[in-house]
Amino acid sequence: MAHQPADKKLFENLSGAGKAxxxxxxGGDAQGMNAAVRAVVRMGIYVEAKxxxxxxxxxxxxxxxxxxxxxxxxxxxxxLQVGGTVIGSARCKAFRTREGRLKAACNLIQRGITNLCVIxxxxxxxxxxxxxxxxxxxLEELAESGKIEEEAVKKYVHLNVVGMVGSxxxxxxxxxxxxxxxxxxxxxxxxxxxIMTTAxxxxxxxxxxxMGRHCGYLALVSALxxxxxxVFIPEYPPEEGWEDQMCVKLSENxxxxxxxxxxxxxxxxxxSHNQPITSEKVKNLVVQQLGFDTRVTILGHVQRGGTxxxxxxxxxxxxxxxxxLALLEATPDTPACVVSLSGNQAVRLPLxxxxxxxxxxxxxxxxxKFCEAVRLRGRSFENNLNTYKLLSHRRPDAELPKTNFxxxxxxxxxxAAGMNAAVRxxxxxxxxxxxxxxxxxxxxxxxxxxxxxxxxWGDVGGWTGQGxxxxxxxxxxxxxxxxxxxxQMRANNINALMVIGGFEAYLGLLxxxxxxxxxxxxxxxxxxxxxxxxxxxxxxxxxxxADTALNTITDTCDxxxxxxxxxxxxxxxxxxxxxxxxxxxxxxxxAAGADAAYIFEEKFDIRELQANxxxxxxxMKTSIQRGLVLRNENSNENYTTDFIYQLYSEEGKGVFDCRxxxxxHMQQGGAPSPFDRNFGTKxxxxxxxxxxxxxxxxxxxxxxxxxxxxxxxxxxxxRRNLLFQPVVELKDQAxxxxxIPKEQWWLKLRPLMKILAKYKTSYDVSDSGKLEHVARHSPxxxxxxxx
Numbered sequence: 001m002a003h004q005p006a007d008k009k010l011f012e013n014l015s016g017a018g019k020a021x022x023x024x025x026x027g028g029d030a031q032g033m034n035a036a037v038r039a040v041v042r043m044g045i046y047v048e049a050k051x052x053x054x055x056x057x058x059x060x061x062x063x064x065x066x067x068x069x070x071x072x073x074x075x076x077x078x079x080l081q082v083g084g085t086v087i088g089s090a091r092c093k094a095f096r097t098r099e100g101r102l103k104a105a106c107n108l109i110q111r112g113i114t115n116l117c118v119i120x121x122x123x124x125x126x127x128x129x130x131x132x133x134x135x136x137x138x139l140e141e142l143a144e145s146g147k148i149e150e151e152a153v154k155k156y157v158h159l160n161v162v163g164m165v166g167s168x169x170x171x172x173x174x175x176x177x178x179x180x181x182x183x184x185x186x187x188x189x190x191x192x193x194x195i196m197t198t199a200x201x202x203x204x205x206x207x208x209x210x211m212g213r214h215c216g217y218l219a220l221v222s223a224l225x226x227x228x229x230x231v232f233i234p235e236y237p238p239e240e241g242w243e244d245q246m247c248v249k250l251s252e253n254x255x256x257x258x259x260x261x262x263x264x265x266x267x268x269x270x271x272s273h274n275q276p277i278t279s280e281k282v283k284n285l286v287v288q289q290l291g292f293d294t295r296v297t298i299l300g301h302v303q304r305g306g307t308x309x310x311x312x313x314x315x316x317x318x319x320x321x322x323x324x325l326a327l328l329e330a331t332p333d334t335p336a337c338v339v340s341l342s343g344n345q346a347v348r349l350p351l352x353x354x355x356x357x358x359x360x361x362x363x364x365x366x367x368x369k370f371c372e373a374v375r376l377r378g379r380s381f382e383n384n385l386n387t388y389k390l391l392s393h394r395r396p397d398a399e400l401p402k403t404n405f406x407x408x409x410x411x412x413x414x415x416a417a418g419m420n421a422a423v424r425x426x427x428x429x430x431x432x433x434x435x436x437x438x439x440x441x442x443x444x445x446x447x448x449x450x451x452x453x454x455x456x457w458g459d460v461g462g463w464t465g466q467g468x469x470x471x472x473x474x475x476x477x478x479x480x481x482x483x484x485x486x487x488q489m490r491a492n493n494i495n496a497l498m499v500i501g502g503f504e505a506y507l508g509l510l511x512x513x514x515x516x517x518x519x520x521x522x523x524x525x526x527x528x529x530x531x532x533x534x535x536x537x538x539x540x541x542x543x544x545x546a547d548t549a550l551n552t553i554t555d556t557c558d559x560x561x562x563x564x565x566x567x568x569x570x571x572x573x574x575x576x577x578x579x580x581x582x583x584x585x586x587x588x589x590x591a592a593g594a595d596a597a598y599i600f601e602e603k604f605d606i607r608e609l610q611a612n613x614x615x616x617x618x619x620m621k622t623s624i625q626r627g628l629v630l631r632n633e634n635s636n637e638n639y640t641t642d643f644i645y646q647l648y649s650e651e652g653k654g655v656f657d658c659r660x661x662x663x664x665h666m667q668q669g670g671a672p673s674p675f676d677r678n679f680g681t682k683x684x685x686x687x688x689x690x691x692x693x694x695x696x697x698x699x700x701x702x703x704x705x706x707x708x709x710x711x712x713x714x715x716x717x718x719r720r721n722l723l724f725q726p727v728v729e730l731k732d733q734a735x736x737x738x739x740i741p742k743e744q745w746w747l748k749l750r751p752l753m754k755i756l757a758k759y760k761t762s763y764d765v766s767d768s769g770k771l772e773h774v775a776r777h778s779p780x781x782x783x784x785x786x787x
Contacts, residue, residue: 016049016328022068022113025085026057026092026124029304030166030180032312033085033119038076038593039320040117042756045073047328052113056088057120058095058127064107073758077624078565080313080593081558083183083306085166089120098138101131105138108159109148115160115327117320119179122172122358125163129336129351135159160330162323163338163351164316168304171215173361174354174774175340176380179319181217182311184303185674186551188222191299192262193465193671196226199260205250205286205294209279211303212266214362217381218303219266224388225677227424227464228262229253231392232269232277234365235373236385240272247289249393254292256458261292274368310554310591311547311675314749315341317590321752322346337771343720344541344745353774387682391428394457401434405495405695405704407688409455410440410447411473412501412508415668416531416545418676419469422500424460425684431457433692438492443474443501444508448481450488464677467548467670475504479511482519489521495704496525496691500684502532502543503579503739506714509727513712523707525694527687528714528727531680533668536581538734538741539725540716544683547675549577549667550587556663557592557628564626569656571595571616571627571648575641577667578632580738583746584667585632590753595619597630598644600738601747604636609644613651615759620656627656634738683722687715690724719745 023040025033037053044051053069054060060067079086094100108114118128139153165172168184188210199206210218216233223231230246232238238245250261263286269277279296286294308316322339326348336351357376364372374382409426411419423439430437439459441451463470478485488494497512499505505528516522530543537543553576564570578584582599589597596612598604616627629648631641645660652658672680690713698706713724735742754761 016044016047016324019115019328020050020052020111020113021115021117021324021327022052022054022108023087023117024054024057024061024119025087025089025166026118026120026127027089028121028167029084029089030168030178031083031183031304031306031308032179032316033166034079034082035308035313035316036119036164036166036179036320037085037087038079039317039756040324041071041076042073042758043321043324046755047324050112052111053087056090057124058092058104059090060088061104061107062092062094062100064103064110068107068111068113074623081307081561083308084304095127098134101134102138102141104131105135106142106147109139109142109152109156112156114156114158115330117162117164117323117327119164119166121165121167122355125165125338125351126355128161128163129355132159132161132336158332160327160334161336161351162326162330163336164319164323165338165340168218169212169215170217171212171358172354173357173376173378174338174349176343176378177315177341179312179316180304180308182315182675183306183309184211184218185221185225186309187303187306188218188299189225189465189674189677191297191302192222192226195297196260196262196462196465199262202293203259205261205263205292207263207265207279207283207286207294207296209265209267209296209298211299213268215377216266216269219264219269220381220384220388221674221678223264223392224384224681225464225674226262227391227462228264229392230263231388232265232282234266234268234270235361235377236370237270237272242271243285243289247286250286250292251290258458258461272368274366307558309673310550310587313554313591314587317752317756318346318749321755322348334771344717345719348771349774350771357774383682384678387685390432390685391425391681395432400432403434403695405435406438406493407435407496407498407691408438408440408452408492408494409471409498409500410443411469411471411531412443412499412505413473413475413532414502415469415473416502416533416543417467417548417668417670417672418544418680419473419500419531420463420466421672421677422529422531422544422680422684423471424463425681426498426688427455427460428457429685429688433688435692438494439471442472443476444478444481444485445474445476446472447478447488448484450491452488452492464681465671467672473501477504477511478508482511482515486519486521489524494524496695497527498687498691499526499528500531500544501528502530502534503536506537506727506730506734509712509714510731513727516707520705523705525691525698525704525706526712527690527724529683529687530714530716533584534578534581535583536579536740537714537716539714539718539730541719541745542679542717544676544680545668545672546583547679548670548673549584550591551673552667552670553584553588553663554591556661557588557594560661561592561626561628568625569620571629571652571656571658573629573631573641573645573648573658573660575631575633575660575662577663579740580634581740581744582632582635583744585630585635586746586750586753589630590749590756592628593756594628594630594753595757597632597753598635598639599632600635601740601744602750604639609639609647610651613648617652617655683715683717686722690715
């Protein structure tokens, strides 16, 4: 292992020896809970703690006996891809009484458990906090009644509690995403995509009811992701007279030749008088006022079911490991905390601060202070709502500002799922801002040939759910066509440029920026939005399309693992895309529970390959008789997929046999995931608003002239924020030979995969361990803020 710098905080110093951790899931189930349970168990065992399953939530804790069982490494094998929770969850009345909590404390003490990891909603976490506060009193009472020894009271004097939020509603303040939310969105979008085809055939209106009794997150994001005509959520009731407004909008859309209407209703939707708005009520209204053929679909528990998405598996795995670290570091003075996600950062927040803020939302909604409710939900929610309002309702031409600026949009590089959602968003926001929007066909090559046309609001209807690139895209760089592109910019009077693409798009903007000295036509605001499955663009932690590709890899690995578990003693070697960037192989490995992932960024040699073979040989002696190894396509020019396959086949003779799979272009195809639709939509809207601002700043004497470095930017997500960064400044951060950023955030998660696959490794935890406070943001922050 390489020598570690002195300022790095490594968790080797944290030992769990002598500690016992109990893990339970409580309240409603959510996809990804099993991934969290698996991570807690494996990380706990890794640091030499004992780990216990507490079956059936708090009920199992109260009942004791066989409900509290010590577990081994193999106990959590093959649960990563399973929805729900394998350790069961139950609502428990007994735990709400002191009598019940006394029994629970007694059962934990008998096994020496003083560390609890609770995965559930705000009710479950509040219960855990109360239990922690009462702990010493409960022990004294148990000692007085002779149920435990006095010695035990001294030995087990403190209970440490760490929570993870498992809830498909995403209704917990303090975290951007709760475990299960992304998977529930996957289920909703699968249904919407299926319904759209039948609705188009018959010119129907569909009213979809989704879960969310107190929180409209699922309804709002699915409305954004499928371009719904109308959405009803509890936090933002429609204005008085909404019935007529909605019907006018539906009939206008029909008049524009739109063959279907989608209306999404959260189950807790209300009007401004706090009266419920039901899906049946909406349907009757449309039928009575418009006579449209209307159907209701209530999604119900479908949303809780199915396999967890790649995002939820990675989120839950990160949270599970962080939760164990938090328990190891806890002192008697540390408050119970929740491990949560802020932007791209795992953070720890005081549990009760989050719970109080979550309950406050309900309180202000009851008081009809709806703007306050939206603000309390956080930046991410507020951004979703603002973007939805911007894109869903077309204002009449007479009300639109008229800037007479022409803005062109083009796709560059390989296709990525979510590009079309980004184009739709750009076109519609541009029109709302008063610009004339132009679409360039087939990237810079098409630009040079004059394949450019004006594009209207209606032209991009229904684009969000479509994969690939409807505008067409090419990898060609503008360098050899500069004069022709300048001619086209002049002929069409293009005042700003928005480029959606991968590393080629970045290189293209650098070339156009450098050509400004020679061509005045390129002295206009230009912005790039990253879209590539490889996720290799400097200046952004995420790019559009990577999440869809990751889900494709994860789904395929699940199927392959299933086939291997039938044949036993089989190792699969799977090659992923990504050029020289190991993001897909590494994160795919984490989401699919791989034994190893070979990537270019972390050099490996024959000794490491040999160690991996030996590791798999040992694994075959246990009850888990299958292996999964991922390899990034360019991880090493000599250790090819064939070489690794042959090496494993030879070295594993008599112990396991091998198969190989090259996933290829299926990673670029398919309908975009909810994350990619949503990310593409929001990041594009922000990019166009930036263009509008720059156009105003650079318009002088009847002409746009922008030649400063900050007028050619890349909009990327960095940790917790969306930032505009001049492309020239990003040059130092890019490795142009291998087309990857020099520093990549996800490499920090690399040890996580190794730990969960039972390798001894070093894990830098400098980033974690700081208890933060729940931020109450101002409305201004939502504009600058996170995704």
